Amino acid sequence: MKKYILFTVFVSGMTTLAAELAASRLIGNVFGTSNIVWASIIGLILIYLTLGYFLGGKWADANPTPAAMYRALAWGAFTLGLVPFIAGPVLRSAATAFETLSVGILGGSFVAVLVLFVVPITLLGTISPFAIRLLVDDAAHAGQTSGQIYAISTLGSFIGTFLPTLVFIPAIGTTKTFLLFSLILLFAALAGMGLFASKREMFKLFWMPVILAIIAVLASGQALKNNSGQIYETESAYNYIQVAQVDGFTILRLNEGQGVHSIYSPNTLQYSGPWEEFLVGPYFYAGRKPGDVKRMAVVGLAAGTAARQATAVYPGIEIDGFELDPEIVEVGRTYFDMNMPNLTVHIGDGRLGLEQSEHKYDIIAVDAYRPPYIPAHMTTQEFFQIVASHLTEDGVLTINSASVPGDRRLINGLATTMATIFPSIYTMDIPGSLNTMIFATRQKTVPENFAMNLVTLSQDPGVHPLLINTMQVTFANLKTDYESTTVFTDDHAPIEWIVNDMVIRFVLEGGTQFLQ
Numbered sequence: 001m002k003k004y005i006l007f008t009v010f011v012s013g014m015t016t017l018a019a020e021l022a023a024s025r026l027i028g029n030v031f032g033t034s035n036i037v038w039a040s041i042i043g044l045i046l047i048y049l050t051l052g053y054f055l056g057g058k059w060a061d062a063n064p065t066p067a068a069m070y071r072a073l074a075w076g077a078f079t080l081g082l083v084p085f086i087a088g089p090v091l092r093s094a095a096t097a098f099e100t101l102s103v104g105i106l107g108g109s110f111v112a113v114l115v116l117f118v119v120p121i122t123l124l125g126t127i128s129p130f131a132i133r134l135l136v137d138d139a140a141h142a143g144q145t146s147g148q149i150y151a152i153s154t155l156g157s158f159i160g161t162f163l164p165t166l167v168f169i170p171a172i173g174t175t176k177t178f179l180l181f182s183l184i185l186l187f188a189a190l191a192g193m194g195l196f197a198s199k200r201e202m203f204k205l206f207w208m209p210v211i212l213a214i215i216a217v218l219a220s221g222q223a224l225k226n227n228s229g230q231i232y233e234t235e236s237a238y239n240y241i242q243v244a245q246v247d248g249f250t251i252l253r254l255n256e257g258q259g260v261h262s263i264y265s266p267n268t269l270q271y272s273g274p275w276e277e278f279l280v281g282p283y284f285y286a287g288r289k290p291g292d293v294k295r296m297a298v299v300g301l302a303a304g305t306a307a308r309q310a311t312a313v314y315p316g317i318e319i320d321g322f323e324l325d326p327e328i329v330e331v332g333r334t335y336f337d338m339n340m341p342n343l344t345v346h347i348g349d350g351r352l353g354l355e356q357s358e359h360k361y362d363i364i365a366v367d368a369y370r371p372p373y374i375p376a377h378m379t380t381q382e383f384f385q386i387v388a389s390h391l392t393e394d395g396v397l398t399i400n401s402a403s404v405p406g407d408r409r410l411i412n413g414l415a416t417t418m419a420t421i422f423p424s425i426y427t428m429d430i431p432g433s434l435n436t437m438i439f440a441t442r443q444k445t446v447p448e449n450f451a452m453n454l455v456t457l458s459q460d461p462g463v464h465p466l467l468i469n470t471m472q473v474t475f476a477n478l479k480t481d482y483e484s485t486t487v488f489t490d491d492h493a494p495i496e497w498i499v500n501d502m503v504i505r506f507v508l509e510g511g512t513q514f515l516q
Helices: 002-031 035-062 066-100 103-115 118-125 127-135 139-172 174-196 199-204 207-219 275-279 305-313 326-335 350-356 381-389 409-418 447-458 465-476 495-508
Strands: 230-235 240-246 249-254 262-264 295-299 318-323 343-347 361-366 391-402 424-429 435-441
Touching (some): 002 066, 002 139, 002 174, 035 103, 035 118, 066 118, 174 207, 262 305, 275 305, 275 361, 275 391, 275 465, 318 326, 381 391, 409 435, 409 495, 447 465
Antiparallel strands (some): 391 435
């Protein structure tokens, strides 16, 4: 009996953490994966487990039999398997609401989905106290037995931390991951009923996996989202990825779908967004020509919009693209024509990849920010030192960031930090959006250089029109002033606090789509 109960504890611990990680993806596909979302999930899961520990102790004292424990476990596993199917319609409604940021619907949907976990997680929480009650037959060894049970449960939790995110969600998706772990746990519970109660009691609950199988078959092939124009969706180890056709353009959206990460049309390269702004940085230096730009790095390549534009504007340019998610790269190649022979893709963290690069660049484009997802380690003084060391003498760093009306804390903090490394800082708010570009030059420059280059290049018919048009927009909206505030460092970069507050205030004040 002891060995199987310990095995049950292991599987229960594994499933609990797997459920938590899968819950983050289930909810994150619609509501995103910000710290606020994560805190809500973790906090409520802990509350549900706390309730389970309390109830499990009471139930175990009232009915200290394996049959009682395995019956509770079976119901926990069964209700866990139901969660993604019950949540599906709610999440699809929320996904539609996200397109217009209907805050009431979003809030209600978020709470509704989290409430779905109260029954399965609470029941899973009853297993450890139940197991202790069943296995402690000698008070002199109660501590040892309890420690063994919690150790095995924690080991199962450790396994359950990695299997969903690294193996099953990318391979079979979030819904099937829920189903897989719930069925594993359910069959462990049914086997326990057969071993410690009777075959008759086991078969009484055999309708549970049958019902889950029927629901899974009926729900198979159903899209996670049904947004207008959707042509492809998938889940990777990092993101929910969605490709859609909107007004003749192919666009890439991630997770909750706010913001356009990449855009493509075979008929134009002009998208009036942040991507083309990465092209104009070199012209803060006097007398620069397109032929002077030889190599570019894009940190946050996504599906390659900026790289494709740079290839057209700068013939012969070599581009290193750094992208964390390999699935996004495959989507870029399939749907966004990201097949330029001059583009070398590096899969992995952008800061580490840039640090390890053997090249120096005329342009380093950082397109890895999108509130509330701003990697703090790419906002610090130490990161900008790495960037500066990989720029040519006349190189320029350009960052796509964001500001909202009346709130430039993020821009001011970034500019203040960059100014400790770079002698000249410029900002530019893209008209009709919340995107703010920040330019930093390796050498001291002045805006008049940009103006003179614009005049000169406008008279050269060999210069790509995209470059001229973008320079005109940039110069018309260029700013040289910012408020000196906090210098972000690897030790202290309060990005989450700033961005979360900024986004929440913006949404509550009726703001819509945040950032491209």
